Amino acid sequence: MNAHILLPEIILSITAALVLIIEFLTPRRLQFIGTVTILGILLALFYDLSMFRNAGIGFYGMVKVGPFDRMFDLIFFIGAILLILLSFDYFVEISGEFYFFLITSLIGMMLLAKSSDLFMLFLSLETLSFSLLGLIGILKRKEFVAEATLKYFVLAAFSSAFFLFGIILTYVIFQTTNISEISNKLFAAGLTGIKPGIIVTLVLLTVGLAFKIAAIPFHMWTPDVYEGAPAPVVAFLSAGPKAAGFAIILKTLLSGYQAHPEIWKGIVTYLAVFTMFWGNLAALKTRNLKRMLAYSTIAHAGYVLVAIVSVNQEAYAAIVFYMLSYTFMVFGAFAIISMIGDSHSNLEDYAGLSRTSPLLAFMMAIFMISMTGIPTTSGFISKFYVFMSAAKTNHIWLVIFGFINGAISAYYYLRVVVYMYMMDAREEHAVPYFPFLRSVMWIAVIFIFYLGLFPQKVFEIIVSTL
Template sequence: MIQIPALGDSLLLTSPSILVFCVALAIMLIEAWARPESKSIFWALGFGGLLAAGALTALVHGMAEGGVDAYAGMLRIDRYGVFFQVCAILAGLLSLLMSDGYLERIGVRVGEYYALVLFGVLGMMLMSAANDLMMVFIALEVMSIAMYVLCALKRGDPKSVESGFKYFILGAFSSGVMLYGISFVYGAIGSTSLQALTAWFAAGHDAASNSLVVVGGGLLIVGFGFKVASVPFHMWAPDVYQGAPTSVTALMASGVKAASFAAFGRVVLGAMGEDAASWHGALWWMSALTMIVGNLGALVQDDLKRVLAYSSIAHAGYLLMAFVSIGPGGLAHSPALGSLLFYMLSYTFMNAGAFAVLSMFTRDGKDDSRIERLAGLGHDHPWIAAGLSICLLSLAGIPPTMGFVGKFYLFSAALQAGERNLAIIGAISAALGVYYYIRPMIWMYMRDGHPAVTIDRRAAFAVALCSAVMLILGLVPGTALDWAQDSLLSLAG
C-alpha cells in the first residue's frame, strides 16, 4: 500500500530547492535582457536567493524531524539531508562571496555563471535528499553538468578548457558506471527505491548470496568513489581543480564533495547498512589509500591550488574512515556518522576560506597561485595571512581549530569500531600532511617579498568568516556537535 502524501506538503518540504531553481531561472531570464552595466544584480540575486534558501531550510529542518517522504518517495526530507543541504548552501554562498571580484579579475563576467552555480547547488541539495537510486542519478547529473560548464568557463584559457573537458569525460564515465550499478541492483531486487533496498537487506539477504547485488553495489561504490575523488578514482581531481576558476574549485571541493558524501552515506550506510560487512574491506582500503596518496601527493606540489586539490583527496580519505567505523552496534550507536557530518561542516568552511585567499591571487587575468607568490603576505596583509593560516591549521587538524575537533571525533569513531590500524594510518598520513600545510606559512611569514594580491572585500569577508568559525567552533564546538548528532538520527533511526 503506497501512501502518497499531498503534493502541497512535498512542495513545502522542497521549497528551498524550488527557490534556488526559480532564482537560477530568473537570472537566466534577466541575463537575456539586462544591460551590460547592470551585471552586479546577478551576484545580489544569487547570493540573496541562496540566503533565502538557507532560511527556508531552517524552517524545513523543524518539520523534517524523523524524516518525511516527498514526491512519492523520490526524495526524503530528513535532518540528515537537511544537514548536507546546509553544507551545500554554505559552500555556494562562500563561493559566491569570492566570485564577483575574482571573475572580474580573470575577465569572465557573465550572468550564466550565477545561474550555473545555483543549478549546481540545486543538484547538491537534491542529491542530499535523494531517496531513490534514479533520483540520486538525476541529481548527480544536475549538479555535474553545471560543474562541467563552470570548470570550462574561462574559454580563452587552455587549462580551464582542459579542466572542463577532463571533468566531463571522467564524470560522464563515472556516471555511466554508477548507472550500470543501479541497473544491476534493480535487476536483483526489482526496485530502485532505497526503501526497497533497505527492506531487501533487512529481510536477511546479503550481497554474498546474490552476485547481481555484489556487482551493483560495487559499481555504485566506484561511482561515488569518483565523485568524492577517492583513490584509485582520484586521478582527475588535481588537474580539474587547478584548471577551473578558483571560485568554482572552492564549490567543487566542498559542495560537490558534501553532496556526494550525502548520497554515498545514504546509499551505502543507510540502505545497504545491514550488510556493511560485505563492503567493509573495499571501503577500508579506499580510505587508507586515499589518505596516504592524497597526503603524499600534496607534499611535492608547488602550486597552492594543486596542494589543496590533493588535500581534498586526503580529506575524502578521512571522511571515508567514518564509513568503515560503524561497528557492530549499528549506525545508531556509533559516533561514525556524527563525525562524518561534523567533519563535512568544518571542511566546508576551512576549505572555502583557503580558496577565498587564493582567489585574490591573480595576475594578468590568470590565476597565479604558486606558493612563492605568498612571500611577505604576513607583513603586507597580516589579517589575510592570519585567516589563511587558521584555515590551513584547521585542515592540518591542529588545535584549537574545528578541524582538530573533527579529527578527534573521526578518530574516536574509528577506534570505537576497532579500526585501530586505520586510525594509525590516518594519524601518520596526517602528520605528513602537516608539512604541506605549514609550507605556505613559511612563505607568508618567513620570507620577504611583496605579494601581488588584490584585496577583495567580499572574499576577505569570506576568509574572516571561515577563520572565525574555525576558531569559535574549535573552542566551543558544542552546538555544532549537537546538531550533527541530532541530524544523523533520521538515517540511523
C-alpha cells in the first residue's frame, strides 16, 4: 500500500483529531490550539521535506507523489502557517474547530496535488470544499457571512456536480479513472471515434475547475465570499485553494490529456483572456478593498491560465512560482486589511493612512505595487515568468494582452496608494498594534523582495522538481 508516502497527511489527520479533543477538554483556548496546530504542521512539513526527492505510487494507484507535488505542498503549508498567525490577532473568540477545518482543508489540498486518479481528485476536492465552508462561516454573527457561506456552498456543489459528470464520462470513454492510464490510452489510440465525447468531458471538467480558480464566467461567488468572509480566511482562500485548483488543472489537462492539447487549448485560451480582462475591468469600479482584491484574484487567475495554454515545462515551474509569490502578496495585503478592520475596507477608510500609520501605508503600497507587477517585486518576476512560458510557444497576443492588463490593473492598485498618500482622512483613528499581523506583514515583504530581486535560488529548486 505504500502508506509512508502520505506520512505528512497522516500526521496532519492525527493533529486534527488532537485539536478536536483539546477543544473538547479546554474550550476556546485559541493560542494554545493554534500552537498545537502549528507544531503539527511543522512536523508534517519536516517529513514532507525529508521525503522531498522520494517519488512513489501508493494506495493502489490512487496517489502518486513526486517532488513537484511536494512543491505545491510547500505553498499550502506557508498559507496555513500564515493563516494561523493572522488568526491569533484577528479572532477574539472562536472555537477551536477553526483549526480543525484549517487542517482538513490543508489535507484536502495536499491530497489534491498528489492524486493520480480522478476519483481521488474528487474526494480531496470535496474535503477541501467542505473544510473551506467551515472556515468561511466561522464568525457566524458577522454580517454577510451567511450569504458568503451559502453562496460558496451552492456554487461549490454545483461545480462539483459538473466535475463529477466529467469524471463519469471519462470512465465511459476510457474505462478507467486513472490519470496516467487515460494519458496512455490517448497516446496509443488517438482521437478517432471518441472526439465528441472527449470534448464534452473536457468542457464539464473545465467548468468544475474554472469554479475553483474563479475564472470567468464562474467567478460570481468570489466578490461576495471575499467581502463576507473574515480577511485572514480570504487570504488563505486566494492562496492555497487557488494553487490547488491549478494543481488539478495540471493533473487533468496537462497530464491526462497531454496527448491532444489542441482540444482543450482553445477553451483555456479564451478562458484566460476573458478572465484577465474581466477581472481587471470589474475591479476598476470597485470601491471596497476586499471586493477589489476579489476581482484582482480573478485577474491573477487569468495570468496563470496563460501559462497553462503554453503546455511546456516552463509552465509548471511558472505556475508554482506564481502561486508562491502571490501567496505572500495576498497575505501581506490581507494582514493590513485585518489591522484596519474588516468592516472598514472601503477605499475611504484608507484615506490618510500614510499620516496615521506611515509604516502600514508604505507596506500596503509595496503589496499593491507588487500585485501590479512592477519590477524588483516578486509580482513582476512571477508575471514575467508566466508570460515567458507563453512567449516561448509563440502565444504573442496572450503576452501582449497580459502586460496590457498589467497597465489596466495599475489604475486600481495604485488608487489604493492614492487614497493612502494623496487624500486626507475625514477622521483619524490610530491603528492598534497587532504583533502577529505585523509579523505576517514583515514575512510577506521580505519574501516579496527576495523573490523579486533574487529569484534564482527558488527557480533552481522548482525546476529541479520537474
